[in-house]
Amino acid sequence: MEEVKIQQNTPRKYMNPYLAGVLLGLVILFSFYLTREGLGASGAFKRGVAKVEQIIIPAHVNSEKSAFYHYVKNGEDPLKNRLVYMIIGVFIGGFLSGAINHRLKLKLEHSPKITSKTRAIAAVIGGAIFGIGSAFGRGCTSGAGLDGMAVLATSGFVVVGMIFGVGYLVAWFFRKLWI
Amino acid sequence: MGPLFNATDEWSFVIALVIGIAFGYLLESAGFSSSRKLAGVFYGYDFVVLQVFFTAAITAAIGLLFFEYFGWIDLSDIWVNRFYTGSAILGGALMGLGFVVGGFCPGTSACASAIGKIDAMLFLGGFIIGVVIFDAFYPLYAGFYKAGNQGPIKIYESLGMNREVFLLLFVIIAIASFVATGYIQQKISHKSKKY
Amino acid sequence: MSDTRIIKKRYIFMASVFIGLALLLVILPEKSTSKQLKPEQLLLQINDNNRYVSTDEDARKIIAGDNYMQLIDVRSPGEYVEFHLKGAINIPIDSIFNKDKNGDYVYEDILNQDVKINVFYSNGTVYANQVWILLKRLNYKNNYVMKGGLNRWIETVIRPPKPSVTATVNEVALYNFRKAASMYFGGGSVAVPAEDNAPAPIIKKKPKQEEEGGC
Numbered sequence: 001m002e003e004v005k006i007q008q009n010t011p012r013k014y015m016n017p018y019l020a021g022v023l024l025g026l027v028i029l030f031s032f033y034l035t036r037e038g039l040g041a042s043g044a045f046k047r048g049v050a051k052v053e054q055i056i057i058p059a060h061v062n063s064e065k066s067a068f069y070h071y072v073k074n075g076e077d078p079l080k081n082r083l084v085y086m087i088i089g090v091f092i093g094g095f096l097s098g099a100i101n102h103r104l105k106l107k108l109e110h111s112p113k114i115t116s117k118t119r120a121i122a123a124v125i126g127g128a129i130f131g132i133g134s135a136f137g138r139g140c141t142s143g144a145g146l147d148g149m150a151v152l153a154t155s156g157f158v159v160v161g162m163i164f165g166v167g168y169l170v171a172w173f174f175r176k177l178w179i
Numbered sequence: 180m181g182p183l184f185n186a187t188d189e190w191s192f193v194i195a196l197v198i199g200i201a202f203g204y205l206l207e208s209a210g211f212s213s214s215r216k217l218a219g220v221f222y223g224y225d226f227v228v229l230q231v232f233f234t235a236a237i238t239a240a241i242g243l244l245f246f247e248y249f250g251w252i253d254l255s256d257i258w259v260n261r262f263y264t265g266s267a268i269l270g271g272a273l274m275g276l277g278f279v280v281g282g283f284c285p286g287t288s289a290c291a292s293a294i295g296k297i298d299a300m301l302f303l304g305g306f307i308i309g310v311v312i313f314d315a316f317y318p319l320y321a322g323f324y325k326a327g328n329q330g331p332i333k334i335y336e337s338l339g340m341n342r343e344v345f346l347l348l349f350v351i352i353a354i355a356s357f358v359a360t361g362y363i364q365q366k367i368s369h370k371s372k373k374y
Numbered sequence: 375m376s377d378t379r380i381i382k383k384r385y386i387f388m389a390s391v392f393i394g395l396a397l398l399l400v401i402l403p404e405k406s407t408s409k410q411l412k413p414e415q416l417l418l419q420i421n422d423n424n425r426y427v428s429t430d431e432d433a434r435k436i437i438a439g440d441n442y443m444q445l446i447d448v449r450s451p452g453e454y455v456e457f458h459l460k461g462a463i464n465i466p467i468d469s470i471f472n473k474d475k476n477g478d479y480v481y482e483d484i485l486n487q488d489v490k491i492n493v494f495y496s497n498g499t500v501y502a503n504q505v506w507i508l509l510k511r512l513n514y515k516n517n518y519v520m521k522g523g524l525n526r527w528i529e530t531v532i533r534p535p536k537p538s539v540t541a542t543v544n545e546v547a548l549y550n551f552r553k554a555a556s557m558y559f560g561g562g563s564v565a566v567p568a569e570d571n572a573p574a575p576i577i578k579k580k581p582k583q584e585e586e587g588g589c
Binding site for chain 1: 182183184185188191192193194195196197198199200201202203204205206207208209210212213214215216218219220221222224227229230231232233234235236237238239240242243246251252254256257258259260261262263266267268269270271272273274275276277278279280281282283284285286287288289290291292293294295296297298299301302303304305306307308309310311312313314317318321324329331332333334335336337342345346349357
Binding site for chain 3: 351
């Protein structure tokens with residue numbers, strides 16, 4: 001059976017969530033053990049933005065007016081940071097898993113009740129809101145939430161509590177997008 | 180004794196790349212590359228986010244305390260995010276809203292983009308727009324952003340609890356939530372099968 | 375059906391492992407987590423003369439109003455009241471390990487931080503050195519000893535010896551500086567009660583890690 005499935009290139013089943021969770025927890029643990037910092041995703045994008053700003057509008061980013069001033073202070077290269085390498089790793093790792101499990105496919109996933117266009121607009125708007133939120137929250141679900149909970153930081157628990165709390169509060173209004 | 184490398188050490192870039200690969204691989208394998216699966220947590224049909232998330236958190240938290248007990252790591256030396264009360268609450272709220280509308284978070288959208296999900300790429304584009312917006316109007320709320328700094332405070336300190344007792348409670352709550360969500364998920368998917 | 379039962383059993387097992395481990399952490403006796411220095415390392419550090427700061431350097435910094443240096447007088451309160459250097463605070467050697475009601479060291483915030491450098495002095499160097507070694511053993515950072523202590527201070531800063539006729543330019547410059555410093559610190563008289571008795575600012579916990587979001 002299994003052999004046939006592979007030949008047909010059907011996507012394989014996802015990993016058991018608890019197994020994935022334990023493995024992910026061990027990755028976080030070793031990240032802290034080796035480099036004193038945990039995981040992170042949004043930091044790399046903020047640094048990318050800072051890099052572009054450094055090139056096209058240096059006057060802005062090199063002043064206190066920019067939120068990313070501390071990335072470029074003393075003429076530092078904002079991309080010379082472990083988080084940038086980590087996000088490259090996330091792309092590679094995601095691609096590897098997709099390739100091994102036959103899930104590589106260009107597609108726009110959406111609920112059958114909405115059009116691709118609606119989904120596309122929602123994705124961009126949601127991304128923008130998330131971007132602003134992760135700037136205020138000093139990290140996203142992984143950097144502020146997951147790492148924060150792993151080291152029992154108050155910030156981590158508050159951020160995760162707010163993400164899920166507000167998520168459930170507003171879920172009803174956006175149900176058409178998903179179910 | 181750990182941490183073995185400083186975060187600015189060049190070796191840590193290589194390690195970060197390897198850790199990133201493991202991170203991305205696990206996210207994709209657990210199904211975090213599908214926005215409909217991720218959003219399921221808010222509608223009760225798929226709680227994989229919650230399960231992976233809290234399992235990872237308790238595993239790492241227990242591991243860190245054991246590492247400290249064996250003297251392998253100096254917990255006072257690892258990075259702990261600062262807690263800025265107002266900014267953290269607003270940030271978390273916006274992220275919750277963004278999650279429900281967009282269906283991803285930055286890490287998951289990165290690994291979903293890697294396997295060709297167009298909605299994830301659009302989310303990432305939106306995310307970058309959001310970051311640029313935040314930076315463009317930064318002086319307007321710089322005061323708020325920096326207000327209420329409580330430093331790298333820990334949750335058990337905020338609650339005035341013993342660290343280990345808090346962790347035990349956290350583990351019990353996490354497991355209780357797994358049992359509860361498993362039950363809800365079963366009910367809802369049974370219901371949807373009927374239709 | 376039996377399949378789901380096996381899976382259920384696995385989950386129960388996993389859940390018990392997690393709760394068991396967390397419970398173990400609660401039960402485990404508290405291990406002294408103090409990061410004490412190993413004797414070998416301590417020996418190396420003791421033999422290293424980097425811990426000394428010269429009296430001239432101190433004088434220069436006091437005059438310049440250097441906020442990054444904290445002088446700490448380790449002599450008895452009596453001696454401190456009689457004479458102490460400008461801006462110095464008094465932490466007598468027998469009270470460095472005083473604890474507050476929570477069992478924390480009272481002076482830890484001052485003695486173990488990254489913001490200022492602490493310079494200990496006593497009359498000679500014996501007591502200042504003792505304090506330094508005790509704190510080094512606790513792996514406290516940023517602590518130094520004033521070379522020669524107050525005795526050397528008086529010899530060099532307050533009553534500097536005149537340079538010989540064959541002195542080099544540098545020696546003359548040093549003498550002139552010492553002369554000026556001597557004036558600043560109240561001339562030849564040592565009995566000057568230092569004017570500021572205001573307690574030095576207490577530095578709050580270390581702003582150790584750099585300001586940078588995790589994620």
